[in-house]
């Protein structure tokens with residue numbers, strides 16, 4: 001297990017160098033995208049931003065307009081991860097078609113996504129569920145939004161992050177911490193039956 | 195007396211202000227008993243592990259939310275009011291004022307817009323609509339109003355479950371069957387409910403009252419001891435065994451899968467035996483206040 005500093009966009013080699021258990025602090029550009037975005041991409045809509053080398057964050061942030069020095073801008077008031085498993089049917093396709101290098105979410109994903117990580121050189125990063133304020137603190141700037149017609153939580157928010165904390169729980173070597181923990185905990189609890 | 199109380203409510207914004215403050219504190223400050231449990235768990239995990247890292251971030255988040263007076267988690271959840279009122283108190287007037295308080299708290303950003311029409315998918319935008327917020331009124335013989343509030347997120351609500359005993363895998367209609375069913379719920383939840391979690395367990399009742407009983411258990415303080423020794427033993431065993439499962443915080447592996455388990459029992463009909471489990475995430479947002487006759491807060495409950 002290592003602490004890795006990464007700045008987006010990242011290369012396939014960088015994604016493949018990560019292993020389950022690594023702590024990652026991510027800096028640079030980060031795009032949000034959850035259910036409706038994945039659904040649209042699945043139906044063949046062209047993404048409004050270049051996703052190559054980028055990471056998609058499964059997140060429906062709380063955004064507000066604020067005025068600083070006479071300029072109005074977006075500010076993030078809370079931005080923890082949402083449950084990723086809902087994107088399981090689509091995620092591998094987005095990896096294949098749009099060159100993303102990974103996703104950030106919570107709860108992990110299934111075999112299709114894991115296979116996608118192996119084939120296309122991607123990684124699943126687990127943020128800390130519920131840590132809305134820590135995540136929001138690490139978002140230094142919000143400089144755009146697309147697909148607002150989907151509603152604020154579902155839109156593609158253009159974020160800049162600094163040292164955004166996450167843990168690799170699925171890697172391009174076919175390992176999934178979620179699968180491992182499920183297996184070991186199933187065995188452990190079977191042995192503890194009343 | 196009854197009339198003068200209700201007229202007092204309708205004419206006085208003090209109650210609404212008190213309820214907005216209750217919502218603010220509930221959404222942004224984790225109760226002391228939960229903070230103590232998180233802190234203790236942090237000490238139990240091995241330094242340098244993913245589990246310890248997760249709990250460090252959680253701990254840091256608890257401090258930030260409080261300092262900034264912003265929601266602990268962006269999912270501010272289902273809004274559940276548990277209200278005890280003196281005999282003759284106007285509960286209808288209270289509900290109206292509480293709804294106004296919820297709308298105001300939403301505008302202030304203490305609550306996310308979280309109430310979605312189940313048929314059309316449309317968000318009401320102000321956290322009110324059929325069933326939201328949710329009120330549980332009870333009369334009591336005390337002379338004041340007590341309001342407890344719980345904000346229960348969707349991620350953890352999704353991993354709750356109701357089991358029926360007997361069950362081929364979990365056993366019969368006895369404590370062993372109950373214990374095995376509860377631990378299966380923990381196993382199926384893995385990290386999906388943003389653990390370490392806290393379980394409310396309702397044994398018996400029907401499908402509604404059993405789950406209501408499970409949720410009500412979450413109003414108990416984490417450090418209390420169940421006065422019913424059989425249930426106290428069950429609670430302890432569930433926590434001990436769950437923490438030996440290795441699921442750990444966020445499902446990363448580790449020693450802390452549960453911060454607590456609180457169980458209650460209701461009579462059942464001979465034909466049914468339900469075990470209802472309500473899973474609460476680490477962002478265990480519940481608070482409560484006692485109110486004076488004019489609606490002002492006289493004390494905090496947790």
Ligand code: SF4
Pocket residue numbers: 080081129130131267268269270271346347348349350351386387388475476477
């Ligand atoms: S389960 Fe709890 S901590 Fe996790 S996202 Fe939902 S409300 Fe937040």
